[in-house]
Amino acid sequence: MKKIKFLLLGILASLTLVNCSDDLDDVIRPASNLEISQFIYRGLNFWSLYKSDVPDLANDRFESDEERDAFLESFESPEATFEGLLSPNDRFSILRDDYIELENALSGIRRSTGMRFALFNDPSGNGDVFGLVRYVINNSPAQDAGVQRGMIFTGIDGVLLTNTSDFDEIFGRDAFTLNLADYDPDTELFTLNGTNIDLNQIELTINPVHTARTLTVEGEQIGYLHYTGFTNEFDDQLNNVFAQFQADGITDLILDLRYNGGGSIETANDLSSMITGQFNGEIFIRQTYNDDRNPDNQFDRRFNANIGSGNNGASINSLNLTRVYVITTGSSASASELILSGLDPYIEVIQVGTTTSGKFEGSFLLYDSPDFRRTDAINPNHRYVMLPLVLRSVNANGLTDYFDGFTPDIVIAEDFRNLGQLGVQGEPLLDAVINEILLGRSAAAHYNTRELPAVFYSDQNDVLYQRMLNE
Template structure:
């Protein structure tokens, strides 16, 4: 979302008991559950990608508005109505009660400590849980406090984490202290090492261009980009990284999307052009919609030479490559998977890591207004907003519906006891790619190939976790 318009109520209605100095809470009538559920039904009936799977969304389901409202009145909350109207195939649609929070998230503003981590069961099976720091957001409280990738913690605020811990509540606190531990690979025992780090949650504006550097290995110039989210407010920084790759004479590129859950489709389109550049005007992906919406809304996204819509944006810095290496894990989703899907018909895409999430659907915000847009006609009585699945992406070869994700060409999983540092030789997944670039050599049979399932991801409660936005 390039610009966020904030709703401002500029007119106060003069009534005998109300003046322009009244608080908004006094002048705005809170919406009823039915009123919000009516908005939910109207939006899903119009836009839901999986409308055909939900009989209650059929256009002829109710003979009158009164009959529909009677149906909606059975739900105690708007959230209950929303869940009842989703298809079993819909894994990603969301409803939120405050569109301001969601708009902030779309612009890259998150409430976070800056520590990105995963939680796992203790290998001994004792019911305990440990945390592993995946990476640290630049210019964040976690970075300032000295948190580093690969750190292990077993407790929070002096209390051991277990499988019974309320993890969402613990990590939703305004501040908490992580209790660091060491891991003995022989005994498989965690031992507190006496180091504690206190972290505060703040609103962060997160630049997803986390690490961009050129590695010179055996005379080859290898560009490395650890990119954490397709946030179009930072497209300039992304384009600048590719300008540096151009200046460095990069001839091989590694896109590290292992922790990238997606974001803007337009930014994915632009990034694909930064990798290539020789396919201007050709199809990146086609966006298709439900049967009712498809005739008027089906849309071809094309490779183009400018940031954004292609009209008036800065010129894209392209590397004109015929091969790209993409690092993935199970946390790689949506717009990240578009890179794999959209580029595959045109160049060789070598995928390294573990299987991706399997998210090919896109969304956009639906507000309670006549046209579902953020206009002056938005319902002032509530701030509910929907982010439903409304479109599917189809690549130039017709590929879509990849529910099972993309399987890597070189399968290698992260090992929590040997993470290495992102973008630095010695990190196992990076080394596997460099070996493939220089030697055409795949990892040996001793390499870990199975990804350990996590109990909890630090960003799984993020509003935009694994979402793909039609912007």
Template sequence: MKKKLILLVLICAFVTTSCFEDTDDNPRTATTLEIQNFIYRGLNFFYLYKADKPELANDAFASDEELNSFLASYDSPESLFDFLTVQQDRFSILVDDYIELENELSGISKSNGMEFGLVRYPNNPSNVFGYVRYILPDTDAESAGLQRGDIFNTVDGQQINETNFNELLSQDNYTIGLATLNGNTITPTGESVSLTKQQYTENPVYIAKTLDVQGQKIGYIMYNSFIKDFDNNLNAAFANLKSDNVTDLVLDLRYNGGGAVETAVDLAGMITGQFNGEIFYTEEWNNDRQEEYAENGLFDASISDGSAINSLNLNTVYVLTSDRTASASELIINGLNPYINVVQIGENTTGKFQASFLLYDAPAPNFTRSQANPSHTYAMLPLVFKTANVNGNTDFIDGLPPDIMIDEDYANLGILGDVNEPLLSRALSEIVPGFKPVETRHVQNVFEEISESKANSKLHQLMIAE
């Protein structure tokens, strides 16, 4: 594949720090101008929206001196990056520590195990409460006995609000104050739980099980991130469903903000299997790169390590979504839609159809880790191409709308993977004749969800290509 020449290969995946430090016994620090020159070169070469930024045109500057003068007019790499990325771009990122970023690409980050959403008080929208979505195994939150559905409204004794939530909850150590939600009223209980973050590797295959509902075998998978290092885990989960002879699948992507494009292609093949070699998605790059780099993403029969995909050969899949469902998750829905019946249940998705890949400060066109400038650790994940399905559907900036609208009731979340969990029960009612779904109240017009625990990840809602 042409774009395999653009390496997102994490050459020193678990020894990145030593790899960086050994490059020079007497390392120097890069100048701001050097880093800004890298940012300009990378965006000039690959940025999807290059044509919308006159300063990125190939003839924008008459000489290197003129370019350097322009770059020097910005006081930091971050301010230059912000200027050169366009207003409609919500997702391109610049980081000053690519070692931390590489770890996140492998699923490694600091976590206390409490995955949560943050919601405005309906009667005082400047204040915020948190609700626990799920608890990661073998973490501090699990040891503390926290559960899905727990409500909290303070951190270290301070009321959470729209301006302090990120600062309070990004700390490595904090204490949450528990509360109850009754109707629209949040009431403190007086109980508190102290939590500590540690380095943690999250398996994104959170739940994989076969449900027996009125004699019908239905697969349920809650998949929370498209991380290539866990492709075998995902494939093994589908092997189990296949051996159980499931006839239907509910794929829960409600908290999945995306990840690797290649894993999305593999997951599409696990759901189907009858379309190998056909187009799953197409690509649109900037005008300078389109002819050389654009290629079709095809359904295939093997995962990244060459293992055969365990395919269910389904003609219908039920996908649970929320407004936090993004990028590679949306690629699954959009890419499968022309081929099989995709029944989307939940909320409108985020609206992220563009892909990125990791650029280091190295020579064009590859911008590789192995050739990275050793005097700094800046790197970029700019948007480089947008995806469309085989019918050309793309640019869904307002997200993908559900076929069946149902939102989560923070006061009645249910147990994930249980047939009485509201979203799952609604899917089961579509599959099993006579199955009655759990009744829920509509809360979207009452509560506004403003952030989540994964928002602190540098990879939040990104779709990563190689």
């Protein structure tokens, strides 16, 4: 009898401990693949911009929930379900297994060394790969360690980079050492120079206002802004830059979006209103959705006088310009391209650099909750979240579907042999714009027009890489 009493007491104690631990917010009760796949199917069936391209997402595809579930169980994982329900036209929708990571990214928080770089094949074709530092995030480990734009590296941790290297693994390490190299234009060879830089990854809150200054050139006041991401938490800082441009009396603006992969549509709307100001109330872009959702959700975003979507934000500091110069590369995407598209019907937009990515679709987070958007009723059994393409941007002239990107008026490509410093005269793309401002269009033959294709970008695995968000 005593044994039974003690056994019962032990069971009760165990149950009490389990119940107490279940109250902890960080406990995730495991969901089955089917449960997660049901969420994926519901979300894409409801919101996917390209729903009509996917027969399995048709509203009459299944006669019962049981038939639909049998279909979903044929996929081996939630990721396979997601991929199996995407349109061939959908290049940018993503699924992640932890919504906290995505929420942090939306706030500008990234795990990074602060070094933004690209990897390229050795021009000799020998199978080696070299890295080029494109810019360094302010107040980051890379900046503290002395990393600078234009630095070249050919090895990591003493191992040379080749086209068979696992770049995701190498640059995903918590810490690594750059092995710097020099390039000899005469021999066209890279040689390690003995300089090594130790870097570590930390959680960074990244201010996208990277470089802002007013350049005085031949008596002209020219504003320059290197802007790296449309992150709405920093809209006030962005607005402050335009206040300074106003105070400096700039007559021309160079907006450098060459490495800007996008972000918040609302911030793009606000930035366009900062550049202009004389078109308040006019359509910036129209957001359209799939046939099921469009009647209730089509939305016109308009040039406005306040930060954010309402009238309670700070007053926008507008320049009332009738012309803007925008520097782009193949890394300029989504909200960056929205600037080009949204402003084009109203003012002269002179694009300098190389062709943009070609992304006109927008997204928002879909949680496993009753309406996909509420965060107070999320399924506690998993943390999966989707960021699918849900909307199409259309400018005031009806322009959309620019899959091939925007081609510059002045074509000039970055050259790793002469990269220059951002915002400093002598940087080739900046000089090309200044030359256009002062002298008028120059012959493209004066410029390097060959863009070396990258094999890897440091931010390509960023959860918000080349995404445009309905935020």
